[in-house]
Structures are given as C-alpha cells and as structure tokens.
Amino acid sequence: MxxxxxxxxxxxxxxxxxxxxxxxxxxxxxxxxxxxxxxxxxxxxxxxxxxxxxxxxxxxxxxxxxxxxxxxxxxxxxxxxxxASEQFTPATTTKRFVLALSDIGELMLLPRLLQRVRDEAPHASVETVTMSPEALVVALESGEVDLAIGYFPDLKNRNFFQQRLFSHDFVCLLRAEHPLLAQEISLDQFLAMGHIVINAEGRDEPMCERFLLRRKIRRRVVLSTSHFMSIPLLIATSDLIATVPRAFGEFVARFSNIRLVEPGFEMPSLDLKQHWHRKYHKDGGNAWLRSLTTALFPTGM
CATH class of the missing domain: 1.10.10.10 (Winged helix-like DNA-binding domain superfamily/Winged helix DNA-binding domain)
Known part of the structure; x- marks a missing residue:
C-alpha cells in the first residue's frame, strides 16, 4: 500500500x-x-x-x-x-455565536445584530464576552470567540483579518444644569475641571488619554472607573466632566440629565472594526456573521 x-x-x-x-x-x-x-x-x-x-x-x-x-x-x-464546500444554512443552524465586544461595540451594534440573527437564524444564539487582550488572541485562534468587534488595538498581527465598520470621535459630558453653559469647551476650561476617566484595558478611553498626554494635556482626574455604564449617574449628580466616544455620549444624553459639549481643541478619532482569525476566514458561519455586521454599516460611517 x-x-x-x-x-x-x-x-x-x-x-x-x-x-x-x-x-x-x-x-x-x-x-x-x-x-x-x-x-x-x-x-x-x-x-x-x-x-x-x-x-x-x-x-x-x-x-x-x-x-x-x-x-x-x-x-x-x-x-x-x-x-465539498461547507454549507452553512442560517435557517436551520443551532450554532452559538460568541462575540467579544467593547462597550461601544455592544452599544452601537448588539441590538441590531441580535435582531438580524433572530430574523435569519431563529435557532441560533449569541453570547458576548469580555476578556484580556492576551486571552482574546487565544480565544479567536481556538474558535472559542467568533468575532471581536470594537476597538482592539492588540489584534494587529498577520493571523488576524480586520474590517472597519465605522469611525467616531470624542465628546464631553456634563450634567444639564452645569455652570458651564457654552456648547463648546475651551482647553483652559477643560483643564480646570475635575474629570472622570474610564480606564478599562483595551478600551477607547486609554487611547484618548494617550493622545492628550502626547500633547502634554494633563487632566485633573477625580475618579477612575472600569465601567462606562456608571458614567451617566456620576455626571448627572456632580460637576465633573467625562470625555467619551461620541456614540456613547449621544446614547446616554437621550435618557439622562446630561448634555453634550464639543471640545474646542483637537481630539482623536478612531475606527471600530470587526476582527477574526485567518483560520476561520472561509468558515461558513463566521462569514455569514461578518456579512450581517457589515450590512449594519454599509457606508463605513
């Protein structure tokens, strides 16, 4: 033989x-x-x-x-x-799709993506996870996580594909009755205020902090927190200020005693992307899920 x-x-x-x-x-x-x-x-x-x-x-x-x-x-x-090519049929699949989402990725994407999954794959389920950058690299390679969606600067090596979904900049949050009445805040006013800073690993805010430090802009930090969702109550009940991604700011301003103030000085912008391991680039279920995500942002807004 x-x-x-x-x-x-x-x-x-x-x-x-x-x-x-x-x-x-x-x-x-x-x-x-x-x-x-x-x-x-x-x-x-x-x-x-x-x-x-x-x-x-x-x-x-x-x-x-x-x-x-x-x-x-x-x-x-x-x-x-x-x-034979792998045949993935959304209508009959019972697959559990696992997504690693940043706070803004979950806020901007998850409700609409979940609805699309339920419409096209009614027997499938979705799970979201949060993990360290190191663990996420391993999870994507093993298939434990299907997609990472949001701001994940550590997923840059040649084993990962990435696709830009949308870009956003940063905006400041103040309580509605804050003494500062202007719609734009100057750099001097910005530096004079007490700040709330979100310091979760791998999230948007550290990128903003690094940007400010490179320009020798040092905020007076009153509170550091790991969670975006505590920000609305903290801002609404104090004279503190928080600098957050615009998508998050616009979301909480709709439901809270909070208003948006535009920075009157240069601030960074960043792309939110979906990332997947090259091992699963041709996988039918992974490709289908990526296509749903892309369709939610057809113009790369």
Whole structure:
C-alpha cells in the first residue's frame, strides 16, 4: 500500500463504466495514452489484467469487479466529506455565536445584530464576552470567540483579518444644569475641571488619554472607573466632566440629565472594526456573521 497510487482508482472505475479506454479518457479529460499507461500501472500493482479486450469492449475480470464498489464508496466519501464546500444554512443552524465586544461595540451594534440573527437564524444564539487582550488572541485562534468587534488595538498581527465598520470621535459630558453653559469647551476650561476617566484595558478611553498626554494635556482626574455604564449617574449628580466616544455620549444624553459639549481643541478619532482569525476566514458561519455586521454599516460611517 505504501507504493500504491490511489489516483489509479478513478481510472479503473471510468474504464469499468465505459467499457472503453478511449471513452474513459474522454470522461476523465485525459489522453488515451495516459489512461492506457495508468491501466498498465494498475495491472502491475494488483497482479491482474483487470480488463480484457473483447468484441463487447473492455470486460472486467473478477478481480476488477471486486474493486468497483469500494472504489465508488471511497470516491463518493472524498467528494462529500473532503472536497465539498461547507454549507452553512442560517435557517436551520443551532450554532452559538460568541462575540467579544467593547462597550461601544455592544452599544452601537448588539441590538441590531441580535435582531438580524433572530430574523435569519431563529435557532441560533449569541453570547458576548469580555476578556484580556492576551486571552482574546487565544480565544479567536481556538474558535472559542467568533468575532471581536470594537476597538482592539492588540489584534494587529498577520493571523488576524480586520474590517472597519465605522469611525467616531470624542465628546464631553456634563450634567444639564452645569455652570458651564457654552456648547463648546475651551482647553483652559477643560483643564480646570475635575474629570472622570474610564480606564478599562483595551478600551477607547486609554487611547484618548494617550493622545492628550502626547500633547502634554494633563487632566485633573477625580475618579477612575472600569465601567462606562456608571458614567451617566456620576455626571448627572456632580460637576465633573467625562470625555467619551461620541456614540456613547449621544446614547446616554437621550435618557439622562446630561448634555453634550464639543471640545474646542483637537481630539482623536478612531475606527471600530470587526476582527477574526485567518483560520476561520472561509468558515461558513463566521462569514455569514461578518456579512450581517457589515450590512449594519454599509457606508463605513
């Protein structure tokens, strides 16, 4: 078996079905000499003539007949289980999709994405997770996490694909009755205030902090917190200020005693992206989920 050429089996099957070397060659899109050479190799390997030329074409010997059913089964399984493309059917899948989302990714994306999943894949489920950058790299590679959506600067190596979904800048939050009444805050006013800073690892706010430090802008930090969702109550009940991604600011301003104030000086902007491991680039379920996410931001807003 170590020296047996399995590529000869489809040729034996074609000769059996066509009862002709030339017809088998046409079926296999091979030259007749190539098929004849392959038949000779097969005869030599098995020690049997296999096909004998008669007035009714190439007739199989008993040894050849014993090859046919196993050969058909082998080739059918190869086509069905090895060569066939993976078929992912949203309507019937029961897959659990796992997403690593930043706060802003969850806020901007999850409600709409979940609705699309429920519409197209009613038996599927969605789970969101938060993990350290190091753990996320491992989870994406293992398939434990399907997509990471948001601001994940650590997912930059060649093993990861990424796609920009939308960009946003930063805005300041004040309570509605704050003494500062202007719609824009100057740098001097910004520096004079007490600040709430979100310091969660791998999130948007540290990027903003680094941007300010590079420009030697140092805020007077009164509170550091790991959670965005505590910000609305903290701002609404104090004279503190928070600098947050615009999407989050616009969201909380709709429901809270909070108003938005535009920075009157340069602030950074960043892209929110979806990231996936190259191992799953061709995976049917992963590709489908990515397409749903992309469709939610068709213009890369």
């Amino acid at each position: 170590a020296n047996f050429d399995l590529n000869l089996l489809p040729i034996a099957l074609a000769i059996f079905e066509e009862r002709s070397v030339s017809a088998a060659a046409r079926k296999l899109d091979m030259s007749q000499p190539a098929v004849s050479m392959a038949l000779n190799k097969l005869r030599s390997a098995l020690g049997d003539p296999l096909f004998v030329k008669t007035g009714r074409g190439m007739q199989p010997t008993p040894r050849a007949c014993t090859l046919i059913d196993p050969t058909r089964e082998i080739l059918q399984r190869v086509h069905a289980e090895v060569l």
